[in-house]
Amino acid sequence: MYKNHKKERFLKFATALLSEKGYKAMTMRELAQRLDCDKSNIYNYIKSKQELLDLLLFDIADKFHRGISDIEASSYTPIDKLKAVIQLHVRMTFENPDKLNIHVNEWRFLDEDRKKVFLNRRNSYEDKIATIVHDGMDNNSFKTGEVQFIKNCILSSIRWMYSWNIKEKKDLNPIELEKNMTDFILSGVMA
Amino acid sequence: MYKNHKKERFLKFATALLSEKGYKAMTMRELAQRLDCDKSNIYNYIKSKQELLDLLLFDIADKFHRGISDIEASSYTPIDKLKAVIQLHVRMTFENPDKLNIHVNEWRFLDEDRKKVFLNRRNSYEDKIATIVHDGMDNNSFKTGEVQFIKNCILSSIRWMYSWNIKEKKDLNPIELEKNMTDFILSGVMA
DNA sequence: TGACAATATAAACACTTGTTTATGTAATGA
DNA sequence: TCATTACATAAACAAGTGTTTATATTGTCA
Numbered sequence: 001m002y003k004n005h006k007k008e009r010f011l012k013f014a015t016a017l018l019s020e021k022g023y024k025a026m027t028m029r030e031l032a033q034r035l036d037c038d039k040s041n042i043y044n045y046i047k048s049k050q051e052l053l054d055l056l057l058f059d060i061a062d063k064f065h066r067g068i069s070d071i072e073a074s075s076y077t078p079i080d081k082l083k084a085v086i087q088l089h090v091r092m093t094f095e096n097p098d099k100l101n102i103h104v105n106e107w108r109f110l111d112e113d114r115k116k117v118f119l120n121r122r123n124s125y126e127d128k129i130a131t132i133v134h135d136g137m138d139n140n141s142f143k144t145g146e147v148q149f150i151k152n153c154i155l156s157s158i159r160w161m162y163s164w165n166i167k168e169k170k171d172l173n174p175i176e177l178e179k180n181m182t183d184f185i186l187s188g189v190m191a
Numbered sequence: 192m193y194k195n196h197k198k199e200r201f202l203k204f205a206t207a208l209l210s211e212k213g214y215k216a217m218t219m220r221e222l223a224q225r226l227d228c229d230k231s232n233i234y235n236y237i238k239s240k241q242e243l244l245d246l247l248l249f250d251i252a253d254k255f256h257r258g259i260s261d262i263e264a265s266s267y268t269p270i271d272k273l274k275a276v277i278q279l280h281v282r283m284t285f286e287n288p289d290k291l292n293i294h295v296n297e298w299r300f301l302d303e304d305r306k307k308v309f310l311n312r313r314n315s316y317e318d319k320i321a322t323i324v325h326d327g328m329d330n331n332s333f334k335t336g337e338v339q340f341i342k343n344c345i346l347s348s349i350r351w352m353y354s355w356n357i358k359e360k361k362d363l364n365p366i367e368l369e370k371n372m373t374d375f376i377l378s379g380v381m382a
Numbered sequence: 383t384g385a386c387a388a389t390a391t392a393a394a395c396a397c398t399t400g401t402t403t404a405t406g407t408a409a410t411g412a
Numbered sequence: 413t414c415a416t417t418a419c420a421t422a423a424a425c426a427a428g429t430g431t432t433t434a435t436a437t438t439g440t441c442a
Contacts, residue, residue, distance in 0.1 A: 022213075038422075041419070145374075150380055188379035189345070190378055191332055220430095229392075231392080
């Protein structure tokens with residue numbers, strides 16, 4: 001019953017506040033206020049502010065990594081792999097938009113060493129997407145073009161969703177969203 | 192010869208550092224160090240850190256506003272209006288990627304009142320793009336769909352460019368980039 | 383030349399920051 | 413029950429923050 005249920009509450013509030021304010025602007029005092037406890041109490045849950053950032057960032061990064069690995073290992077065509085990538089992003093955004101926001105915007109406040117690790121993993125993630133794009137071009141299922149450029153366009157297209165305040169859109173259907181997203185990336189806006 | 196040439200130098204360094212570190216993480220002391228002057232000297236150029244942020248943000252916002260107004264007032268078709276919007280973003284990114292970075296990421300650190308003004312203007316900008324999308328759907332030149340969703344996809348597709356470190360890519364041609372960007376947004380990645 | 387604007391510096395101020403220390407209580411599970 | 417873990421609090425600290433004050437020098441232009 002008891003064990004660590006307060007720590008989960010702490011992580012929930014910390015994630016929300018970190019997403020709202022950003023790493024530098026979030027203070028331990030304000031976090032304590034939201035938790036309705038003393039600031040020093042926070043250090044029962046976490047070693048430092050930096051450790052909190054680290055924890056959240058690598059948690060999401062790992063999920064993305066596992067997702068892309070499964071897709072990579074699959075026997076899908078490049079088009080279906082790309083669809084699976086879009087699905088991965090949509091679902092993770094639905095699960096926790098705050099974490100996605102943090103993942104996109106706050107990694108630069110990691111300590112130098114860990115930032116390097118983070119960026120290496122992100123590059124490896126993006127390389128796998130680049131490979132899908134490349135294979136699709138070889139395959140003639142995608143238009144030829146500069147792979148890195150297309151990869152960036154794709155990732156950026158998906159990236160805004162966390163800011164759409166999904167939580168407040170009860171009528172929003174993740175499946176429908178996935179379909180629309182896929183449609184935009186695969187075939188653009190023109191009729 | 193003389194008048195204000197140091198202020199321009201100050202603005203150049205301030206823009207670069209603000210883009211690099213973010214508003215909260217940028218300190219007046221570090222800025223002074225880069226300018227090779229005392230921190231108090233900065234206040235000969237600017238009233239406060241907040242005023243610097245305000246200045247840069249509304250400078251870019253105004254440029255976007257003028258750009259979209261011209262496009263709106265033109266007799267272009269929706270497709271050509273959309274192309275002009277893409278052109279506007281590409282060119283502004285080439286002109287000063289740091290400013291674009293600041294425009295995307297640092298507005299949330301504006302003081303409450305000015306933040307409201309900023310967001311109102313941004314909404315009015317985005318509404319104009321939504322109108323273009325809407326007209327294009329009426330026109331049957333764009334596929335029908337949720338206007339706000341498509342608008343966000345379009346804007347997000349363009350938004351990553353400032354992070355591509357354009358300055359270091361001598362071989363990068365803005366016209367070529369414009370073409371590729373337009374191609375992606377209009378017709379997607381599929382062959 | 384002399385008035386004015388631009389630029390420079392050092393020292394200080396008031397405030398906020400993350401974190402520690404020292405100490406205590408409450409729940410858990412053997 | 414008893415050791416261990418989880419959770420709580422008040423007070424303090426050292427470092428860093430944006431900004432001000434008071435003052436001096438330098439370039440510009442009438």
